Amino acid sequence: MTAEPVDSQVYRRLLERTSELALRVRLGPPRVVEYLSPAFAELLGLPLADCYAELATLEARVLPEDAARLALPRAGGDAAEVAAEGEPFTLRFLDSAGRPRSTAARQWLVEDEGGLALELLARPSEMFGQGLGERDFAQRLCDTAHAIVLVLDPEGRIVFFNPFMRELSGYELDEVRGRDWFKTFIVEDERPRISALFEQAIDDLEIVANVNAIRTKSGGAREIEWYGKTLHDSQGKIVGLLSVGWDVTDRRALEGELARAQHLASIGTLASTFAHEVGNPLNGMYLQVQMLERRLGRIHEDEPLLLRVEAIKSEILRLNALLEEFRSLNRPQALSLRAMELRGVLEGVLARQVRPLAPEGVRVESEIAPGLPPVLGNADKLEQVFLNLCKNAIEAMPEGGTLVVRARAGGKEGRVLVDIVDTGTGIPDELDVFEPFCTTKVEGTGLGLPLVREIMRAHGGKISYASEIGRGTCFTVELQASG
Structure with missing residues (x-):
């Protein structure tokens, strides 16, 4: 079986967000785990890093009678032999508590520019139907990933998106299939930038961590972080753009709150220092003005001069009130309610x-x-x-x-x-x-x-x-x- 090379960053991010038990092993030599879904590692009770570090650690969890099936390529089986063995089968293993578990599984060989790799897909609660193949593996990832999977044609028209995008946007795929992506989902101010980025991507430039807002059917907006890669046909011609997007709206809101909190903290520190350095001289000035006011009153000085002294007192009090507002910004509001x-x-x-x-x-x-x-x-x-x-x-x-x-x-x-x-x-x-x-x-x-x-x-x-x-x-x- 021959497959187009899969972009490692997009592939890994999809696996990180799928509920399927997914595994990809590069056959080498040496044999190494290329991708493993966190759901699989969690069920096995193994740290994800350990699964990547040592294939034997992962294989040790599989019951001996089923280990031979996973070891088939290592034992010299070819692609045809694996395909023959690749009908749905029950894979048994020990979970994190050491209890035997079983899952419906399917494995097959793929060949890309890196050589042969073994892919396995499993779901604990369901036996797969007949004829499941590599295309089904990709479909499972699209359907279960908590991320947007979007395909546009070279003109920027919508070809496909997955159930997560449907839930996020409120649109059914059939409602918008064939529509211009930019006019349908991108806010007007952002269209020139995103259109230019799309043109660069169609020229075979990968999109990495671009963030922009998309409009939902209800009129809301969500901030999406995109990773994209061009799609090619068997002759190498570019036929579209595959993009994977993560909803970062809540994360960016929290980042904004954190930035504001840090900004307020720095202002509070400045306010505290400023209030201390200015407050003491102001208090001294106020006492001196009070003494001057009393002396002028005793000698029956003219009214206009007393009014000027009163104006000075008023301004000092106003500055003191301003300093108190400064202090309040830096002082926790612990209230008795x-x-x-x-x-x-x-x-x-x-x-x-x-x-x-x-x-x-x-x-x-x-x-x-x-x-x-x-x-x-x-x-x-x-x-x-x-x-x-x-x-x-x-x-x-x-x-x-x-x-x-x-x-x-x-x-x-x-x-x-x-x-x-x-x-x-x-x-x-x-x-x-x-x-x-x-x-x-x-x-x-x-x-x-x-x-x-x-x-x-x-x-x-x-x-x-x-x-x-x-x-x-x-x-x-x-x-x-x-x-």
């Missing part, structure tokens, strides 16, 4: 601080649903969160508008949602408002919302937002209900 009524917190913030703060032209409304369950929270910190969000909303409406504070039971059981909605200028898409020092305000510090997010995390809650330029923004706070 208790069951509390959210209505009282919201109405208090609106009555005491938000409505008096709102300038003429800004209307403040509240829509607090009756019968809200108590939430687990810290009243002081939640007041800080809602006041910060309401102040931001008011400042986003310099020409006037409407601020709505809405509280409601969450879609998920045991959650309470609070929306802070404005009709202001909106937030640009490219701006991450939860990033420290990132702000849309001319005089803003960019520390308020990062601190709000840390407070919400300490509550076991979440904060998110949706915004549209020129139409406004909605921040949503999600809290855990008590009990």
Whole structure:
């Protein structure tokens, strides 16, 4: 039996993600294990590295009466003899606990540029049908791999994809077979780059670890890491591209979170040092200004000078408040949480601080649903969160508008949602408002919302937002209900 050379990287990655018991042995000499599925090694109770290192280690697990079948090529059997022996058979071996196990198996010889190799495919719970061959081996890998297997023709049209791609994308193969891959699955901004990469691959350049997003039928997106290799016919003509892809969406999200955490840690270290170096002189300045204010008051100095001293005090206090925000970013938010009524917190913030703060032209409304369950929270910190969000909303409406504070039971059981909605200028898409020092305000510090997010995390809650330029923004706070 003759086969096209198999790209080792793609082949190994497919085996790593199949639930089949798959094995490929290069007959040599010397005889070595080229590929072994982790599922096979796990069932045998052997470290994967040991299986690769020593074929005898693996063979020792096979019961003696079946070992001869695996040893046939070593004993001098040729391809025809193996094919004759290659009908479905029962392979018996000892599992990781030393118990006898049996599996339906099939083996055959393949010949490529590296010489002869023995391939074996097995499934513990199923006997294979008649006529299983090398093509069936590849089909089994495609069907069971937790990875995308995709074949495109030289024009980039979809020829084939496996069940994993069907589940991930939401498309049946028959829905999209023959369609342009790039127009169907690649987002418009990425099409030129991915099309150029495809043209290079069709010119026989292998694709290694390229990452791009694909669109799903539901409108979502998944980040895929691709490995690809051209397919040739018997005359060596390129007839398409075989690509194997791994869904790395969750991994990249975690990497992003880790990078943000590291960035925050570095900012926190800087903040702590800065606060210490600046805080002490500021405290000294404040004491001196207080002494000056008292002396000027005793000698009945003129009012304008006292007003200037008061302005200096105010600025020092503002700088101290900013330093406290710096410190808070680097300080774990260990809060004492208790069951509390959210209505009282919201109405208090609106009555005491938000409505008096709102300038003429800004209307403040509240829509607090009756019968809200108590939430687990810290009243002081939640007041800080809602006041910060309401102040931001008011400042986003310099020409006037409407601020709505809405509280409601969450879609998920045991959650309470609070929306802070404005009709202001909106937030640009490219701006991450939860990033420290990132702000849309001319005089803003960019520390308020990062601190709000840390407070919400300490509550076991979440904060998110949706915004549209020129139409406004909605921040949503999600809290855990008590009990």
